[in-house]
Amino acid sequence: MISEVARAANRRRNATWRERHRERKREQAQRWYKKHKQQARASSRRWEQANKAKRSGYAQRYRATHPEVYKTWVVNNRERLNEKARLWRAEHIGRAREIARRSAAKHPGSYARWKAAHLEHARALSRKSQKRRRERNPDAIRVARKQWREANNDRLREIERASRIRNAINQKRLLAMWQQAHPERVRELKKIHGQSRRARKALVFIEPIIPSVVFARDKGECGICKSVVAIDSPWHVDHIIPIARGGKHCYDNVQVAHAECNMKKGSRVIAA
Ligand SMILES: [Zn+2]
Numbered sequence: 512m513i514s515e516v517a518r519a520a521n522r523r524r525n526a527t528w529r530e531r532h533r534e535r536k537r538e539q540a541q542r543w544y545k546k547h548k549q550q551a552r553a554s555s556r557r558w559e560q561a562n563k564a565k566r567s568g569y570a571q572r573y574r575a576t577h578p579e580v581y582k583t584w585v586v587n588n589r590e591r592l593n594e595k596a597r598l599w600r601a602e603h604i605g606r607a608r609e610i611a612r613r614s615a616a617k618h619p620g621s622y623a624r625w626k627a628a629h630l631e632h633a634r635a636l637s638r639k640s641q642k643r644r645r646e647r648n649p650d651a652i653r654v655a656r657k658q659w660r661e662a663n664n665d666r667l668r669e670i671e672r673a674s675r676i677r678n679a680i681n682q683k684r685l686l687a688m689w690q691q692a693h694p695e696r697v698r699e700l701k702k703i704h705g706q707s708r709r710a711r712k713a714l715v716f717i718e719p720i721i722p723s724v725v726f727a728r729d730k731g732e733c734g735i736c737k738s739v740v741a742i743d744s745p746w747h748v749d750h751i752i753p754i755a756r757g758g759k760h761c762y763d764n765v766q767v768a769h770a771e772c773n774m775k776k777g778s779r780v781i782a783a
Contacts, residue, residue: 526781589646718761727766734766747773 544551559566574581600607615622626633645652651735661668661672725748726740733740740746749768768776 540577612706711779720748720762725762725765728762729767731767733769733772735768738769740767740769742772745770749776753777 550646676747726742726746731740731742732738733746734749734751747768748765749772750758750768751758754760758764
């Protein structure tokens with residue numbers, strides 16, 4: 512009969528022995544691994560190939576229990592992961608498309624939301640992928656584009672219209688920037704603002720006219736009545752051939768005029 516005390520001592524001894532043994536075994540394994548890295552890797556690859564389900568189960572469990580570690584790893588290996596995914600997609604085009612389709616059906620609007628939040632990035636990606644496709648298969652792209660154009664005439668017109676509007680907005684922004692950088696010229700231009708707008712509307716705007724330049728060129732003489740114009744009077748920049756009659760908004764077609772003379776003239780042409 513073994514006493515309780517002796518049994519407890521035995522248990523402790525066994526536990527210590529196991530612990531030491533485990534430590535020793537681990538060190539042994541590490542030493543072996545360092546010495547036989549290639550072999551070890553090949554062997555673990557072989558095991559992974561033979562036990563795919565088990566391996567992905569382990570990986571899944573590890574990701575679930577260590578989400579932070581996994582997230583950091585993904586961030587640190589993004590380039591590599593992206594490249595790997597790209598290669599896989601290139602190799603399995605059909606399946607990749609199927610997965611993308613299924614995912615899009617499962618999460619409607621998710622791409623649109625992502626695109627809205629990362630517009631620049633999305634555009635860059637799309638440009639990049641289009642470029643890759645063009646380089647890979649230039650003729651097919653040309654043919655496909657032509658077919659698309661023929662089949663989507665209305666949509667094409669809509670796209671062109673939208674692009675024209677975008678362009679106009681860009682022009683407006685550029686003009687605003689220019690105006691901010693040239694406040695004095697803007698003040699001068701404001702003097703002829705109405706005329707410029709009319710001119711632009713009639714598509715005859717050729718160049719911005721600066722009233723003080725016209726005044727200096729005409730030496731302060733009214734082009735209509737040929738008498739002196741006081742610089743501090745409300746004088747006008749008059750279109751010699753009125754815009755309404757096809758005259759252009761440019762220096763060659765403007766002259767200094769008394770406000771009264773200009774208003775009396777209206778849209779008549781007065782021979783100089
Ligand atoms: Zn006059």
